[in-house]
Amino acid sequence: xxxxxxxxxxxxxxxxxxxxxxxxxxxxxxxxxxxxxxxxxxxxxxxxxxxxxxxxxxxxxxxxxxxxxxxxxxxxxxxxxxxxxxxxxxxxxxxxxxxxxxxxxxxxxxxxxxxxxxxxxxxxxxxxxxxxxxxxxxxxxxxxxxxxxxxxxxxxxxxxxxxxxxxxxxxxxxxxxxxxxxxxxxxxxxxxxxxxxxxxxxxxxxxxxxxxxxxxxxxxxxxxxxxxxxxxxxxxxxxxxxxxxxxxxxxxxxxxxxxxxxxxxxxxxxxxxxxxxxxxxxxxxxxxxxxxxxxxxxxxxxxxxxxxxxxxxxxxxxxxxxxxxxxxxxxxxxxxxxxxxxxxxxxxxxxxxxxxxxxxxxxxxxxxxxxxxxxxxxxxxxxxxxxxxxxxxxxxxxxxxxxxxx
Amino acid sequence: xxxxxxxxxxxxxxxxxxxxxxxxxxxxxxxxxxxxxxxxxxxxxxxxxxxxxxxxxxxxxxxxxxxxxxxxxxxxxxxxxxxxxxxxxxxxxxxxxxxxxxxxxxxxxxxxxxxxxxxxxxxxxxxxxxxxxxxxxxxxxxxxxxxxxxxxxxxxxxxxxxxxxxxxxxxxxxxxxxxxxxxxxxxxxxxxxxxxxxxxxxxxxxxxxxxxxxxxxxxxxxxxxxxxxxxxxxxxxxxxxxxxxxxxxxxxxxxxxxxxxxxxxxxxxxxxxxxxxxxxxxxxxxxxxxxxxxxxxxxxxxxxxxxxxxxxxxxxxxxxxxxxxxxxxxxxxxxxxxxxxxxxxxxxxxxxxxxxxxxxxxxxxxxxxxxxxxxxxxxxxxxxxxxxxxxxxxxxxxxxxxxxxxxxxxxxxxxxxxxxxxxxxxxxxxxxxxxxxxxxxxxxxxxxxxxxxxxxxx
Numbered sequence: 001x002x003x004x005x006x007x008x009x010x011x012x013x014x015x016x017x018x019x020x021x022x023x024x025x026x027x028x029x030x031x032x033x034x035x036x037x038x039x040x041x042x043x044x045x046x047x048x049x050x051x052x053x054x055x056x057x058x059x060x061x062x063x064x065x066x067x068x069x070x071x072x073x074x075x076x077x078x079x080x081x082x083x084x085x086x087x088x089x090x091x092x093x094x095x096x097x098x099x100x101x102x103x104x105x106x107x108x109x110x111x112x113x114x115x116x117x118x119x120x121x122x123x124x125x126x127x128x129x130x131x132x133x134x135x136x137x138x139x140x141x142x143x144x145x146x147x148x149x150x151x152x153x154x155x156x157x158x159x160x161x162x163x164x165x166x167x168x169x170x171x172x173x174x175x176x177x178x179x180x181x182x183x184x185x186x187x188x189x190x191x192x193x194x195x196x197x198x199x200x201x202x203x204x205x206x207x208x209x210x211x212x213x214x215x216x217x218x219x220x221x222x223x224x225x226x227x228x229x230x231x232x233x234x235x236x237x238x239x240x241x242x243x244x245x246x247x248x249x250x251x252x253x254x255x256x257x258x259x260x261x262x263x264x265x266x267x268x269x270x271x272x273x274x275x276x277x278x279x280x281x282x283x284x285x286x287x288x289x290x291x292x293x294x295x296x297x298x299x300x301x302x303x304x305x306x307x308x309x310x311x312x313x314x315x316x317x318x319x320x321x322x323x324x325x326x327x328x329x330x331x332x333x334x335x336x337x338x339x340x341x342x343x344x345x346x347x348x349x350x351x352x353x354x355x356x357x358x359x360x361x362x363x364x365x366x367x368x369x370x371x372x373x374x375x376x377x378x379x380x381x382x383x384x385x386x387x388x389x390x391x392x393x394x395x396x397x398x399x400x401x402x403x404x405x406x
Numbered sequence: 407x408x409x410x411x412x413x414x415x416x417x418x419x420x421x422x423x424x425x426x427x428x429x430x431x432x433x434x435x436x437x438x439x440x441x442x443x444x445x446x447x448x449x450x451x452x453x454x455x456x457x458x459x460x461x462x463x464x465x466x467x468x469x470x471x472x473x474x475x476x477x478x479x480x481x482x483x484x485x486x487x488x489x490x491x492x493x494x495x496x497x498x499x500x501x502x503x504x505x506x507x508x509x510x511x512x513x514x515x516x517x518x519x520x521x522x523x524x525x526x527x528x529x530x531x532x533x534x535x536x537x538x539x540x541x542x543x544x545x546x547x548x549x550x551x552x553x554x555x556x557x558x559x560x561x562x563x564x565x566x567x568x569x570x571x572x573x574x575x576x577x578x579x580x581x582x583x584x585x586x587x588x589x590x591x592x593x594x595x596x597x598x599x600x601x602x603x604x605x606x607x608x609x610x611x612x613x614x615x616x617x618x619x620x621x622x623x624x625x626x627x628x629x630x631x632x633x634x635x636x637x638x639x640x641x642x643x644x645x646x647x648x649x650x651x652x653x654x655x656x657x658x659x660x661x662x663x664x665x666x667x668x669x670x671x672x673x674x675x676x677x678x679x680x681x682x683x684x685x686x687x688x689x690x691x692x693x694x695x696x697x698x699x700x701x702x703x704x705x706x707x708x709x710x711x712x713x714x715x716x717x718x719x720x721x722x723x724x725x726x727x728x729x730x731x732x733x734x735x736x737x738x739x740x741x742x743x744x745x746x747x748x749x750x751x752x753x754x755x756x757x758x759x760x761x762x763x764x765x766x767x768x769x770x771x772x773x774x775x776x777x778x779x780x781x782x783x784x785x786x787x788x789x790x791x792x793x794x795x796x797x798x799x800x801x802x803x804x805x806x807x808x809x810x811x812x813x814x815x816x817x818x819x820x821x822x823x824x825x826x827x828x829x830x831x832x833x834x835x836x837x838x839x840x841x842x843x844x845x846x847x848x849x850x851x852x853x854x855x856x857x858x859x860x861x862x863x864x
Contacts, residue, residue, distance in 0.1 A: 042743075046852045046855060050740065051786050052787065052842055058751050283766065399806065
C-alpha cells in the first residue's frame with residue numbers, strides 16, 4: 001500500500017492551509033484517515049505515552065457488524081414478503097435479490113445525504129468528519145418500510161442529521177438518537193407512507209392475493225381487540241393469539257414473528273437476528289447489556305401487568321408476544337444502546353432501559369392512535385436520560401458530602 | 407487493624423521489558439539537574455544560584471516564593487553549569503556538574519529514639535530547609551505539601567502497579583533503618599495515622615517489617631498501587647482537608663536526613679521497556695543525566711524510540727541527554743509510532759504485538775491472551791473525538807467517581823461541580839488508565855490538571 005500512501009502524501013499539500021483546495025480539507029482528511037490510521041503520536045508530558053488500540057471508528061464498525069444479520073435477513077424478507085403477498089413462487093436467491101434491489105437505493109441515499117451534510121458541516125466548522133454517521137446511515141434504512149419513497153429518505157436523513165445532531169455540535173453532543181429522529185420525522189410528516197397498512201410490503205407492482213391487507217402483527221392485534229370491544233363480545237387470553245395465528249393462514253405465529261418472516265420495516269422484523277446482534281454488542285462491550293436486559297424486562301413485566309388487569313383482549317395477550325412483535329427488539333438492541341443519547345451512568349442505564357420497555361408497551365396497548373411504541377418510548381427516554389443521570393450524579397455528590405461530616 | 411481491600415476495577419498494561427534483578431552501581435553520570443517543571447503549580451520560582459557557583463549536596467538552589475520555607479536542594483556537590491530558562495524566564499533545568507567525591511551540607515544528627523522527642527516545628531524546619539520536604543506531596547491537587555497545613559493522615563504506598571513498575575525490594579534494599587527513621591519523623595507531622603499500603607500478594611519484605619504505621623493490603627490490577635486509591639478507600643478527602651503522601655524512597659531519604667544529617671539524593675531506578683537491550687536497575691542520584699545509562703543499551707537509534715522518565719502512563723518524554731525526574735524511579739523506552747496504518751481501524755489487528763486493548767471490539771483479540779506481553783508504541787491508534795462511549799472509565803478506576811462528569815465539569819470551568827464530583831480525590835496518575843482506554847482519545851490528564859489549576863487560581 002506504499003504507492004497509495006505516496007500518492008496521498010503527494011496531493012496532501014493541496015488540501016493544507018493556503019493550498020488550492022484548502023476548503024476541501026475535511027473531505028481529504030476523512031478519506032485519508034479512512035484509508036490510513038494517521039501517524040499521530042502521543043504528547044511529551046501530561047499525557048499517556050501509549051494508547052489503547054481501540055478507537056471510535058472501530059467501535060462504530062463493530063455496531064455495523066452487529067447490524068449485518070438484520071440487514072441480510074431483512075433483504076431476504078423483503079423478497080419473501082413479496083412472494084407471500086403476490087403468490088408468486090420465488091427461490092431464496094430471487095427473494096434476496098428482490099430485497100437487495102429495494103434496499104440498496106435506500107442505503108445509498110441515506111449515506112450520501114448524511115455524509116454530504118457531515119462533510120459540509122466539517123468544512124464549515126473546520127473539524128474532522130466524525131464517524132457517528134457510519135452507524136446512523138445504516139440504521140435509517142433498516143427502520144423504514146421497503147416502499148418508502150427515496151426523496152423522503154433523503155429529506156428525513158437531512159432533517160435528522162442537521163436538527164438532531166449538527167445543531168448540537170455533532171456526534172457525542174446530540175440529545176436524541178439520530179436515526180430515530182429521522183424515523184419520527186417521517187412518521188409525523190409523511191404518515192401515509194410510514195404508518196398504517198399496505199406500506200410494509202414491496203409488491204413490485206404485482207397484484208396481491210385475495211384477502212391480503214399487508215397489515216403488521218401489531219395492527220392485527222389492536223384491530224382484533226377493538227372489534228371485539230365494539231361488538232361487545234367477551235374475550236379470552238387467546239383471542240388475540242388466535243386472530244394472529246389465523247391471519248393469512250398462520251403468518252403471525254409466535255415462531256414466525258420470532259424468526260421475522262412477517263411484514264414490517266426492512267431490518268426490524270426478526271427478533272432472532274436482533275438477538276444475534278445483541279450478542280455481538282454485549283460480547284464486545286460496545287452495547288450496554290444493562291440497557292438491553294432491563295428494557296426487555298420492563299416490556300415483559302408491563303405485559304404481565306396488563307395480563308393481570310386484562311380489561312380488553314389486547315391487554316390479555318400473553319406478555320411474551322410483545323417481545324417479538326413490532327420493532328421492540330431492534331429498537332432496544334441498536335437504538336436504546338446508543339451511548340450518547342442513553343443514560344451515561346450505570347445505575348441510570350437500568351432505569352433508562354426499564355422505562356423504555358414499560359413505555360413501549362403502554363403506548364402499544366393503551367394508545368389507540370399509535371400501533372407501535374418503541375420509537376416514541378426511546379425518543380422520550382432520550383430526553384429524560386439527562387434527568388436520570390442528574391439524580392444518579394446528585395446521589396454521588398451526596399455520598400461524598402455525607403462522608404465528609406463523619 | 408489492617409484490612410485487605412479487593413478492587414475489581416482496573417487494567418494491567420502488560421509491556422515487554424521488565425527490569426531484571428541486576429543492580430548496576432559502577433556507572434555514574436557527570437551532570438545532574440533539578441527541574442522545577444517536575445513540581446506542580448510552581449508560580450513564582452526563585453533560583454538561588456548563578457552559573458559557575460559551587461554547591462554542596464543539599465545546598466538550597468531553588469524555591470517557590472509562594473511556599474518560601476520549602477527549599478529544593480542540589481542532589482550532588484559540584485558546579486552549577488547552566489540555568490536553562492523557558493518562556494517568561496521560567497527556570498526549566500538547573501544543571502550541576504558533579505564532583506568526583508561529594509561534599510554534603512551538614513545538619514544535626516539524631517538517633518532513632520531521639521526523633522520522637524523532637525517537636526513538630528523542629529522536624530518541619532529541618533526537613534524544609536534541607537530539601538527533603540519536596541518528597542511530601544499534598545492531596546488534594548498533588549502539590550508539594552504546605553508546611554502550614556496539618557494533614558489528617560499520611561499515606562505511603564508500598565507498591566507500584568503501573569506498567570513495568572520497579573520492584574520496591576530492589577529500590578529500597580538496605581534502607582530498613584532509614585525507612586523506620588523516616589516514619590518516626592512523618593509521625594510528628596500529622597495528628598492522624600501514617601498508613602502504609604501493601605499488595606495482598608508478595609508484599610515487599612523491606613516494608614513489611616516497619617513499625618508505627620497502619621498496614622493495609624490491596625488486591626487488584628493497576629491502579630491498585632496508586633496512593634490516591636488507598637486514600638479513597640481508607641480516609642477520603644473532603645473540602646478543606648489535607649492528606650500527605652510520600653513515596654517509600656522519600657521516606658528513606660527523610661530518615662537519612664535525621665540519622666546522618668545529610669541530604670542524600672541516592673536513588674535506584676529501573677531501566678525498562680521493549681527497546682532496552684538489558685533492562686535492569688541502576689544506582690545513581692536524583693536528576694541524573696540519562697545518557698551514560700542508556701548509551702549502548704538501546705536496541706534502536708535514539709530517534710526511533712521514545713525515552714520516558716517515569717512510566718508510560720504519567721512519565722515525561724526526555725531526550726538521551728535528558729534527566730531523571732525528581733519523583734521517578736523508572737525510565738521506560740518504547741518505539742515511536744509515527745507510521746501510517748493502512749485500514750488499521752477495521753482490519754483485525756495484524757500487528758498483534760502492538761495491539762493491546764482493554765476493549766473487546768471487532769478484531770481486538772488481546773483479551774484472549776491474558777499473559778502476553780506487548781510492544782506498544784506511541785501511535786494514537788485513532789483521532790481525538792468528543793465523549794461517546796460511556797461506563798468504560800469507571801471500569802478502570804476503583805473509586806466512586808464519575809469520570810466523565812468530573813472531566814466535563816473541568817472542561818466547563820464549573821468549580822462547584824468539580825468540587826462536588828470529587829476533584830479533591832484524584833490527580834493525573836489516578837485517571838491515566840481512563841485516558842489510555844479512551845476510544846475518543848482525549849487528553850484527560852491535561853483536562854484534569856487544567857481544572858485543578860482553575861480551582862487553585864480562583
